[in-house]
Amino acid sequence: MDATPAGGRAGTRKVDTGLGGKLGDQLFAGIAWAAGIVVLLLIVGIILVMLVGGSHALQVFGVGFLTHAVWNPVVDHYGAAAPVFGTLVTSFIGLLVAVPLAFGVAFFLTEMAPGWLSQPVGTAVELLAAVPSIIFGMWGFFVIVPVMAQDVQPALIDTIGHAPIIGRLFSGAPFGTGLLTGGLILAVMITPFIAAVMRDVFNSMPAVLKESAYGLGSTRWEVMRKVVMPWSRVAVSGGIMLGLGRALGETMAITFVIGNSNRIGASLFAPGNTIASLIALEFPESPAGSLKLSALLALGLILMVISFITLACSRLLLRQRGN
Amino acid sequence: MSATTTRLGAASRHVAPEAGRARRRRFANLAATVLCAVATAILLAALVSILVTLVSRGLGGLHLSTFTRMTSPPGSGGGLLNPIVGSIIQTVLAVLVGAPVGLLAGVFLAEFGTGSWVADVVRFVSDMLLSAPSILVGLFVYLILVGPVGHFSGFAGAMSLAILVIPIVVRTTEDMLRLVPTSMREAAAALGAPRWKVVMLICVRAARKGIATGILLAVARVSGETAPLLFTSLGNLSWSVNLNAPMSSLPVTIYQYAGSAYDDWVQLAWTAALLITAGVLIINIIARLGLGGRDST
Numbered sequence: 151m152d153a154t155p156a157g158g159r160a161g162t163r164k165v166d167t168g169l170g171g172k173l174g175d176q177l178f179a180g181i182a183w184a185a186g187i188v189v190l191l192l193i194v195g196i197i198l199v200m201l202v203g204g205s206h207a208l209q210v211f212g213v214g215f216l217t218h219a220v221w222n223p224v225v226d227h228y229g230a231a232a233p234v235f236g237t238l239v240t241s242f243i244g245l246l247v248a249v250p251l252a253f254g255v256a257f258f259l260t261e262m263a264p265g266w267l268s269q270p271v272g273t274a275v276e277l278l279a280a281v282p283s284i285i286f287g288m289w290g291f292f293v294i295v296p297v298m299a300q301d302v303q304p305a306l307i308d309t310i311g312h313a314p315i316i317g318r319l320f321s322g323a324p325f326g327t328g329l330l331t332g333g334l335i336l337a338v339m340i341t342p343f344i345a346a347v348m349r350d351v352f353n354s355m356p357a358v359l360k361e362s363a364y365g366l367g368s369t370r371w372e373v374m375r376k377v378v379m380p381w382s383r384v385a386v387s388g389g390i391m392l393g394l395g396r397a398l399g400e401t402m403a404i405t406f407v408i409g410n411s412n413r414i415g416a417s418l419f420a421p422g423n424t425i426a427s428l429i430a431l432e433f434p435e436s437p438a439g440s441l442k443l444s445a446l447l448a449l450g451l452i453l454m455v456i457s458f459i460t461l462a463c464s465r466l467l468l469r470q471r472g473n
Numbered sequence: 474m475s476a477t478t479t480r481l482g483a484a485s486r487h488v489a490p491e492a493g494r495a496r497r498r499r500f501a502n503l504a505a506t507v508l509c510a511v512a513t514a515i516l517l518a519a520l521v522s523i524l525v526t527l528v529s530r531g532l533g534g535l536h537l538s539t540f541t542r543m544t545s546p547p548g549s550g551g552g553l554l555n556p557i558v559g560s561i562i563q564t565v566l567a568v569l570v571g572a573p574v575g576l577l578a579g580v581f582l583a584e585f586g587t588g589s590w591v592a593d594v595v596r597f598v599s600d601m602l603l604s605a606p607s608i609l610v611g612l613f614v615y616l617i618l619v620g621p622v623g624h625f626s627g628f629a630g631a632m633s634l635a636i637l638v639i640p641i642v643v644r645t646t647e648d649m650l651r652l653v654p655t656s657m658r659e660a661a662a663a664l665g666a667p668r669w670k671v672v673m674l675i676c677v678r679a680a681r682k683g684i685a686t687g688i689l690l691a692v693a694r695v696s697g698e699t700a701p702l703l704f705t706s707l708g709n710l711s712w713s714v715n716l717n718a719p720m721s722s723l724p725v726t727i728y729q730y731a732g733s734a735y736d737d738w739v740q741l742a743w744t745a746a747l748l749i750t751a752g753v754l755i756i757n758i759i760a761r762l763g764l765g766g767r768d769s770t
Contacts, residue, residue: 178669182585185577186595189643192636193598196605196613203616254512262506263513271513273761278520280757282697284724285750288731288742289523292530338519345516369502392604399606401700402728426608426700433704438620450612454605461601 197454204448207441215448221412221428223435228445230452232412236329236422237453240404241397243333243418248341248397249390255341256348257374272349279342287406290335291327295407298334299326303419322417327409330418335403340393347389347468351382388467395461399453401426425453524750531747534740544710544726547735553745555712559627559721560749562714563706564696566631571638572688576677578639579646579684584672596647603640610636611701619705627713627720630706634695641694645687649680682763689760693753699724723749 207228208215218229255275259268303324311320355378363373379386409421410431423431429446436443542552578595586592614633619625653676661671677684702708708725709718723745730742 172667174670175668178672179585182577182581183591185574186581186586186591188574189578189595189599189602189639190591192639193602195617196609199613199616200609203612251512251515254509255516257505258509258513262509271517273758274517274520275513276761277754277757278516278523280693280753281520281523281750282699282724282753284697284699284727285523285527285746288727288746289526291731293522293526338516341516369498371502371505372498374505395604399608401606401608402724406731426606429608429612430700430703447612447616450609454609457604457606458601461604462597464604465597465600 197451200447200451200454204444204451206444207448210441211445215445216452219412219414221432223432223442226441228442230425230445230449232414233423233425233428233449234452235414236332236408237398237424237426237456239329239418239422240332240336240408240424241394243330244336244340244397245390245394247334247337248344248393251337251341252344252348252389252393255345256352259345259349260352261370261374261378275342275345278338279346282402283339283400284402284406286335286339286403290331290403291406294335295326295331297326298331299324303330307419318416319418322419324419325409325421327407327421328417328419329408329422332404332408332422332424333418335407336397336400339400339403340396343396344389344393347392348382348386351385351389352378355381384467388464388469391460391464391467395457395464398457398460399426400424401430405430425449429453527743527747527750530740531743531745534744535747539741539744543712544721544741547733547738550737551741553723553726553741553748555709555721556723556726556745557748558714559706559709560696560723562716563627563631563634563702563720563722564692566628566716567634567638567695568688568692570632571635571691572642574635575639575642575687575691576646576684579643579650580672580677582643582647583650584676599640599643602636603644606700607633607637607698608700608704611704614701615704625705625707625719626717627706628716630702630720630722631716633701633705634698637695637698637701638688638691641691642684642687645690646680646684649683649687650676652683653679686760686763689756689763693756693760696756697724697749697753699728703728 211218211228215228215230216234217231218227219231219235220227220229221232222228259272259275263271303320303326306320307322307324311317359377359381360373363377368376404424405427408423408427410423410427411421412423412428413420414422429449432442432446436446538550539552540557541554542550543555544553545551578599582592582596582599586595610633614629614636618629618632622629657675657679658671661675662668666675702722702725706722706725707719708729709721713720727742727745727749730738730745733739733742
């Protein structure tokens with residue numbers, strides 16, 4: 151802390167005011183408390199506003215809002231099943247790819263890479279996390295989608311596509327866009343977040359645990375699998391939940407590559423939508439006070455409930471580490 | 474490591490099954506090492522691919538006119554002046570509103586709320602707000618600042634970004650204040666300084682570098698945000714610095730132009746994407762350098 155001298159100097163310079171100190175203290179404490187309460191009110195406000203705004207649609211459609219896969223503005227009939235399905239499927243694909251990737255990156259950075267390599271590579275991974283999501287969307291649409299359409303999806307159709315049951319997941323026309331592409335883009339986006347948590351957790355592990363395992367003759371992989379992984383299991387799950395929370399609410403990147411079609415189907419190549427992408431796309435055509443806007447807000451409420459449960463789990467798991 | 478090799482060496486000299494197991498273990502270790510390196514390479518390749526794509530497609534459209542002309546109908550050689558100015562106005566206003574609130578809330582968590590359940594709840598909520606879907610923040614601000622007024626506005630856009638700034642600043646402020654040694658607080662208090670001076674002039678001052686880093690990271694985060702602006706400041710194709718009217722911004726312009734059928738609009742979208750990414754990454758790197766190797770300790 152190079153700021154210490156500055157702080158010390160300020161301290162000696164400013165001691166002469168006893169007058170008004172008590173009032174100043176009370177005032178300042180009040181302001182600080184107020185700022186804390188503002189943060190609380192924001193969350194409460196967001197929940198209340200969605201609840202009030204979405205109540206109209208929830209009253210009209212009842213529980214059926216969750217189970218109907220219809221989104222038909224012409225007859226004013228809306229259901230949340232398709233976007234909820236798309237959100238869960240893309241996030242699941244994202245996690246399926248991101249978790250092993252993040253493990254690999256975190257292991258590489260903490261245990262394998264020499265110092266001169268791990269520092270810049272770690273920074274690069276953190277920078278990937280800072281890239282705005284709309285950039286991922288453009289990159290996905292102009293770079294990944296053509297690759298998916300021309301190479302990856304035809305190859306998958308020719309190989310796994312013929313398998314008895316899982317083949318249905320990899321069938322259909324290779325548009326390039328769709329649930330699978332959306333999930334893969336999400337994976338690239340959330341891997342840096344999960345890897346960052348894992349890296350912190352692995353680094354915070356007492357070195358003596360690893361050293362004793364090495365001392366007993368374990369290989370690096372055995373130390374990882376049998377010492378580091380069990381020790382960090384809870385916190386790592388917290389990091390994975392954090393990544394899931396990000397994936398569920400991702401909007402712009404998904405909107406570019408998901409194909410935007412309101413349907414539920416077995417094929418991962420088929421276009422779909424997510425809660426966030428549907429809101430982003432349909433919102434401009436939803437006049438204030440319409441049932442459609444209310445349905446979108448009800449969707450927002452569902453998204454908020456899902457992601458807050460996920461993030462709350464993440465916080466609890468990460469906190470158990472006992473700081 | 475030397476212990477490992479001796480043991481493996483001894484094992485392979487003894488009995489055949491032991492040698493097989495040693496080979497298997499070494500192979501598993503090698504395979505894991507390679508896979509981890511491959512995973513890292515994949516992620517780095519994604520970053521490189523994004524940067525190369527942005528530079529190769531965006532740089533060609535980067536002229537002086539990009540910064541001097543406004544967005545215009547396709548084919549008439551428009552620039553990005555109004556989105557750039559709009560983005561700057563909204564980001565600055567967002568930080569001016571969000572940073573003080575976040576700073577004070579961070580002070581509350583680190584200095585005043587210790588031990589109280591209110592602080593625990595605020596910390597929990599702030600952490601959730603940090604990762605909450607930004608599109609929901611946009612909907613929230615739409616319903617309280619756009620709906621009742623009846624029109625979109627740059628002010629509403631800035632407020633939605635401010636809500637995203639707050640939790641980032643809260644988090645860094647609290648973390649940084651906790652690094653300030655208690656002895657400094659005690660020394661100031663012993664000299665008779667009132668509590669608010671101890672906090673603002675000693676603690677916040679000692680932690681100012683870290684707090685500034687947090688604010689920089691918040692700037693980087695919100696300057697690339699698109700989803701909340703779609704519902705609040707909407708975007709504006711003509712020049713407007715009126716906070717009470719729809720306001721243009723780089724991310725929303727990218728969103729509108731990237732999907733269009735006009736080549737010059739798509740080109741502008743790439744140029745805007747290059748500008749915003751370069752800006753965000755440079756701010757991030759500056760923030761990291763400013764943090765001065767906190768990670769290495």
